[in-house]
Amino acid sequence: MTQIRTIAVVGAGSMGGGIAHLAAQSGFSVVLTDTLEPALERSLERIRQLQEKAVGKGKLTPAEAEETLARLTVTPRLEDVRSADFVIEAIIEDEGAKQALFRQLDGLCRPEVVLATNTSSIPITSIAAATTRAKQVVGMHFFNPPQVMRLVEVVRGYETDDATVALTTDLAKRMGKTTVEVKRDTPGFIxxxxxxxxxxxxxxxxxxxxxxxxxxxxxxxxxxxxxxxxxxxxxxxxxxxxxxxxxxxxxxxxxxxxxxxxxxxxxxxxxxxxxxxxxxxxxxx
Known part of the structure; x- marks a missing residue:
């Protein structure tokens, strides 16, 4: 099974920023990327505020908060996902935009890297069709806010293989989540x-x-x-x-x-x- 140390999150909206925060809190090195630099700045500031709030409530020590932030890199360059061992997409809920992004990710990432989508409705199979690695494309549907909501739906596309499902499920559990497996690529999942x-x-x-x-x-x-x-x-x-x-x-x-x-x-x-x-x-x- 692939050793995951660095996770790339593409899309710095409320979901993408939340997933990046969760991954960094869980001990992973995180690359958060978005083409809109203001979105990256807002996301980083939101994460800082949440960390400060957690310190104020005694849920984190100042050192733990700093360690989380130190594990997080924000960048407007999609090319910086090259270092990732696992990629989670969290951009706009638009099939064409997701397919275009996955086509780019397919060319940038190492052949063994799994590409996950946080889509809540778009068929995984359609997104995977834009790549040459359909077996390694999977749905990883977090709920809002990702840091709090306990569930992750792990969704199979038509060609998603068992190893990809197992790796994604294990990763979600390492982030403290409970997972359910969606065995068929049906609209809306569960x-x-x-x-x-x-x-x-x-x-x-x-x-x-x-x-x-x-x-x-x-x-x-x-x-x-x-x-x-x-x-x-x-x-x-x-x-x-x-x-x-x-x-x-x-x-x-x-x-x-x-x-x-x-x-x-x-x-x-x-x-x-x-x-x-x-x-x-x-x-x-």
């Missing part, structure tokens, strides 16, 4: 396959005038013992992302259960007109 229809049904209840979004959230939290209601969770995760996942589900399956409600599209359109793409349900009263 969690989103269950969660997205709940989002759609919650929106339809409001559209039909059955209940307000506030009462739907209250009913789900108290009746199902969920920590957040479906509208709160959509706002937290990003309504744009939710719509994208619904559209991927529908395109892949043509199942009307996954057709995105019109009011969600209208909400996002209104947010864009207001120059804030990710306006959520609770931004409008």
């Amino acid at each position: 969690v989103n396959r269950i969660l997205v229809p709940q989002f759609i049904e919650a929106i339809r209840l409001v559209e039909e005038g059955v209940a307000s979004k506030e009462d739907v959230d209250t009913a789900v939290k108290l009746g199902l013992n969920y920590p957040m209601g479906p509208f709160e969770l959509q706002d937290f995760a990003g309504v744009d992302i939710g719509l994208h996942v619904m559209d991927v589900f529908f395109q892949e399956t043509k199942d009307p259960r996954y057709a995105a409600p019109q009011s969600l599209r209208a909400l996002i359109r209104a947010g864009r007109l207001g120059k804030k793409v990710n306006k959520g349900w609770y931004d409008y009263e």
Whole structure:
């Protein structure tokens, strides 16, 4: 089994930065790269703030916090992933963008290096098709925030081999995560396959005038013992992302259960007109 010492994370958004922070905390050398230098700066500052907060709460010593930061390198140069023993992609949820990136990674990384994607909805097989190493392409789906959420879905593409699944599972466990294996490359994997229809049904209840979004959230939290209601969770995760996942589900399956409600599209359109793409349900009263 490949010895993993250095992990490259591509994409310095909230997920990529969180995964990089988690990997550095877990003792790995980490290369965090993004073409947008401001994103790298924001991510590094967010990690510093979280480290300072942990020190203030007595969860880390100052020395431990410094050691974590010392293991983290940020760079706008994708070429710097050459040193990595394992790569985790966490860029925009767009199939074409991911395929283009994986094509580049395939040319940059050593032949034995596994390329993992943090996609929440795009087929692993489609991403792997852009490479010459489909057996070593795998889904490694963390949940937000990666430092806190305990689950990682390890997702097989059509050609992903057993060694890649075993290596990825072991790596996730070394980061303190519990893993589940998704044996077939199905849209949404496990969690989103269950969660997205709940989002759609919650929106339809409001559209039909059955209940307000506030009462739907209250009913789900108290009746199902969920920590957040479906509208709160959509706002937290990003309504744009939710719509994208619904559209991927529908395109892949043509199942009307996954057709995105019109009011969600209208909400996002209104947010864009207001120059804030990710306006959520609770931004409008």
